[in-house]
Amino acid sequence: MMKSLKIGLIGTGYMGKAHAIAYRNAMAAFGIPHDQLECEMLAEVDEDLAKQKAREFGFKRATGDWKALVQDPDVDLVDICAPNFLHKEMALAAIAAGKHVYSEKPLALNAEDAKEMTQAAEQAGVKTSVGFNYIKNPTLQFAKELIDRGDIGEPVHFRGVFNEDYLADASLPFSWRLQQEYAGSGALNDLASHLVNLAIHLVAPITSVCADLKVVYKLRPLAGDSQKTGQVENDDQAHMMVRFANGAQGTLEASRIAWGRKNGLSFEITGTKGSLVFDQETLSELSLFMAGDDPQTQGFKRILVGPEHPDYQAFCVSAGHGLGFNDIKAVEVRDLYEGIVNNKPLWPDFRAATQVNIILDKVVESHANNAWVDVEQYDGEHK
Numbered sequence: 001m002m003k004s005l006k007i008g009l010i011g012t013g014y015m016g017k018a019h020a021i022a023y024r025n026a027m028a029a030f031g032i033p034h035d036q037l038e039c040e041m042l043a044e045v046d047e048d049l050a051k052q053k054a055r056e057f058g059f060k061r062a063t064g065d066w067k068a069l070v071q072d073p074d075v076d077l078v079d080i081c082a083p084n085f086l087h088k089e090m091a092l093a094a095i096a097a098g099k100h101v102y103s104e105k106p107l108a109l110n111a112e113d114a115k116e117m118t119q120a121a122e123q124a125g126v127k128t129s130v131g132f133n134y135i136k137n138p139t140l141q142f143a144k145e146l147i148d149r150g151d152i153g154e155p156v157h158f159r160g161v162f163n164e165d166y167l168a169d170a171s172l173p174f175s176w177r178l179q180q181e182y183a184g185s186g187a188l189n190d191l192a193s194h195l196v197n198l199a200i201h202l203v204a205p206i207t208s209v210c211a212d213l214k215v216v217y218k219l220r221p222l223a224g225d226s227q228k229t230g231q232v233e234n235d236d237q238a239h240m241m242v243r244f245a246n247g248a249q250g251t252l253e254a255s256r257i258a259w260g261r262k263n264g265l266s267f268e269i270t271g272t273k274g275s276l277v278f279d280q281e282t283l284s285e286l287s288l289f290m291a292g293d294d295p296q297t298q299g300f301k302r303i304l305v306g307p308e309h310p311d312y313q314a315f316c317v318s319a320g321h322g323l324g325f326n327d328i329k330a331v332e333v334r335d336l337y338e339g340i341v342n343n344k345p346l347w348p349d350f351r352a353a354t355q356v357n358i359i360l361d362k363v364v365e366s367h368a369n370n371a372w373v374d375v376e377q378y379d380g381e382h383k
């Protein structure tokens, strides 16, 4: 059995920093000894930046060449926090070198690439994990428990929204996120991917989709030369109706231009015996309505998550104090560690993330054909 897990982190931007924080937090919160989860090596676009970030994040070594990190004999796990278009090349190289892989979402630009990555990982027998972090929140772990034990009956409807305003200002410059070659789809790949993964986890597999996508701001000024513009190639807004395998219906929407929404992931699940409501902007609260309650005092109950709920106590012994985004990343890292070092089930892995990519491709197809499209359930065969 592997006694320690040595991390090689690629990319130190928004998510790279969140992962670096999560390794430290996971050790402190979950009692993982520091000699069992080691921040071994870090890669960035150039050596100076890599060295600077290694000092800040507490990694032992740094390189300006991610391929050197992947090949390094002292790296057990390659953690990919680079832009979407690099995930495939980096993951395939890591898998070929026999490394476990932790990739940020979306796993790939499209389902074909995701299948290739999954097949490679499964053939090599390495473990994989994908950063669909929101489902690691103790609040949503508890929501899943409530649903699984039947407290709200059989889910019949899922209404999910993931709106942010990071591109709401039309004068914000053109970037890799707006080009299909580098990002794939837009709000769909970036935001709705989380929502799709979450809906599958909480309700059931998605079996068909009917979608509408829109690029609202078609041109953006080029960074460094605002007189010139770049053509936006992917959706600012994504809407879809979905059908679930258990017969439930759903509506999912995502926007990157929704003024005022900062981490606006929210959902409402209606069951035959009650409802659940969640808003990521108040991530340690869950609202529960139970049809069986006394009609006179019936209403949505506001549950503040505390030590009685999954994983909360690792961070705080007092209820209602609330966790944050970086805490749920630490839960993700704890699962990663347990999955690799103690061979526990690891989810969502590349296979689960491939199912998300399959659905996102079907959303694009549905929009193009103006029609409902059936969704295949991934069987692991790469065609």
Ligand code: NAD
Binding pocket: 010, 011, 012, 013, 014, 015, 016, 043, 044, 045, 066, 081, 082, 083, 084, 086, 104, 105, 106, 131, 132, 133, 190
């Ligand atoms: P970012 O631009 O902030 O950071 C990307 C980093 O990768 C940069 O530091 C960049 O220098 C580095 N990089 C680029 N090319 C590289 C190369 N060839 N070698 C080494 N480093 C390289 O981007 P981000 O927002 O951190 O996004 C990274 C990934 O994380 C994306 O796939 C994105 O979808 C995902 N993401 C996930 C969440 C989440 O909630 N799970 C949130 C935001 C972003």
